[in-house]
Amino acid sequence: MSPSALALAAMMALWLSALLAVAPFMLWFERRAPAFMQDRLGPNRVGPLGLIQGIADAVKFIFKEEFTPASADRPLFLLAPILALIPALTTYLVIPFGPEVEIAGHRLNLVVVDSDSGVLLFLALASLGVYALVLAGYSSNNKYSLMGSIRASAQMVSYELALTTAVVCALIPAGSLNLSEIVDYQRAHLWQALTQPVGLLVFLVAAFAETNRLPFDLPEAESELVAGYLTEYGGLRWAMFFMGEYMSMTTLSALCVTLYFGGWTLPFADFGGLPGLAQAAIGFTVLVAKIFLFLFLFVWVRWTFPRFRYDQLMRLGWKALLPLAVLQFVVTAALTIAGVL
Amino acid sequence: MEAAVFLLFGLVALVSAIMVVAHRNPVYATMSLVVTLVATAVLFVLLGSPFLAALQILLYTGAILVLFLFVIMLLNIGRERPSGARTTAQTWGSVLLALLLAGSLCRLLWDAHSDSVPAPLEVQFTSLRGVSDLLFSTYLLPFEMIGLLLLVAVVAASWVARRAEGEPPVDPEEERP
Secondary structure (H helix, E strand, C coil), X not given: CCHHHHHHHHHHHHHHHHHHHHHHHHHHHHHHHHHHHCCCCCCCCCCHHHCCHHXXXXXXXXXXXXXXXXXXXXXXXXHHHHHHHHHHHHHHHHCCCCCEEEECCXXXXXXXXXXXXXXXXXXXXXXXXXXXXXXXXXXXXXXHHHHHHHHHHHHHHHHHHHHHHHHHHXXXXXXXXXXXXXXHHHHHCCCHHHHCHHHHHHHHHHHHHHCXXXXXXXXXXHHHHCCHHHXXXXXXXXXXXXXXXXXXXXXXXXXXXXXXXXXXXXXCCCCCCCCHHHHHHHHHHHHHHHHHHHHHHHHHHHCXXXXXXXXXXXXXXXXXXXXXXXXXXXXXXXXXXXXXX | CHHXXXXXXXXXXXXXXXXXXXXXXXXXXXXXXXXXXXXXHHHHHHCCCHHHHHHHHHHHHHHHHHHHHHHHHHHCCCCCCCCCCCCHHHHHHHHHHHHHHHHHHHHHHHXXXXXXXXXXXXXXXXXXXXXXXXXXXXXXXXXHHHHHHHHHHHHHHHHHCCCCCCCCCCCHHHHCC
16 A cells, blocks of 8 residues: 555544444434533443443344335335435545644655545535435335425525535635635635625534534424434434434534634634654544534524524525525625735 | 545445436435536535536535425325336337447547536636626626526416316415304
């Protein structure tokens, strides 16, 4: 293996291990954090502070029966959970977690795919996620599942528009679709969370809808649709949807951090003088810490707001978020041309 | 390595393209089209244009084909039943079109074998910056006209979907006094 291929493999291994750790951790965190908000204890029996709860749950999923309904479309029914993991396991490739550093005598850019269309690749791969939900609902051959996936596809296609427009606003000042250059721009100027608060708001709300989280979890609204497209799934297949959701939350948070909160950088701190490996470690740690704050926000919002009604969801997406994103677009473009940003 | 990737994804694209027309279940046919488009996107990356690949996946697989699936699910279209009755005009028409396509493909193959191989496109035509420069300078008028065309289509679609006067509103919010 050539040194550059080895470096790419090492970076992918780092990302993958972090992403795979997210699901069991969030399984614990999503019960423990709201428990403290509601003055309860939450799961605290398995391991110190209940931290090993996620692994106990994973073991349970693995040993559960893999049930396929008799009337299900079997190939698609088996394919859907696998598709749910594809966007989660590919989009992290374009997120940078450090500057160009020198490790063992080799120049190395701390991002797996350093592409001039990085953001586009992210959005393209993320948009494939909707197939898992659509196929899950169709192949289950169950009216609740079908209702859930029709809602999911309508919701995700609608909110993708607002999300993409907000992302475009964040690209204008840096004048690039390369996420590394956007981080560099924010190092030289201000964090874009300060210069584009409306764009950030639109991005966050659309991100909640894209990941089907409360208050936008209509595709799996349990009081109306049993569990939506997940109704017929159980065991490890259900767990794969679950992992896909948590990993998508993580990668969308990573995109949010990179576009609006300076990515792997810290304000007023420069680690440029340190050896390359230390810079990589610090960059990744800072990025993960910022991502964690957003994961907390996801949990916090879930346990705070009630679910939207379907018509409210569509009205919010098309009549509020999209115009706001377009407004941010015009303002940002004008300010950039005027030389303010 | 490059040849192996090309052969693999070229083969995947071909087989799934045949599946698109051959499969009797519309959902499977649509999913085969998804596979075809993703495999061609990989070939675009191989040709040095990740921008085109990202656009293809974002627009075609991420948006348009999702709507295809959406419509198929909404209308609940079942398996297509084999129909023996095909008119002679249909048969002859399809034979003629197939011959035309085969002829133009043969012509392309012939050209590729002779010396007049077209030079690969330069970066200024395949990169993001190159394409947008061309769109907003040389091809500005066609580009804007396509935008206008899409706007007209959107207006027409919402006119078709409008409620006739006196029809009860679909929006539950509007029912309240």
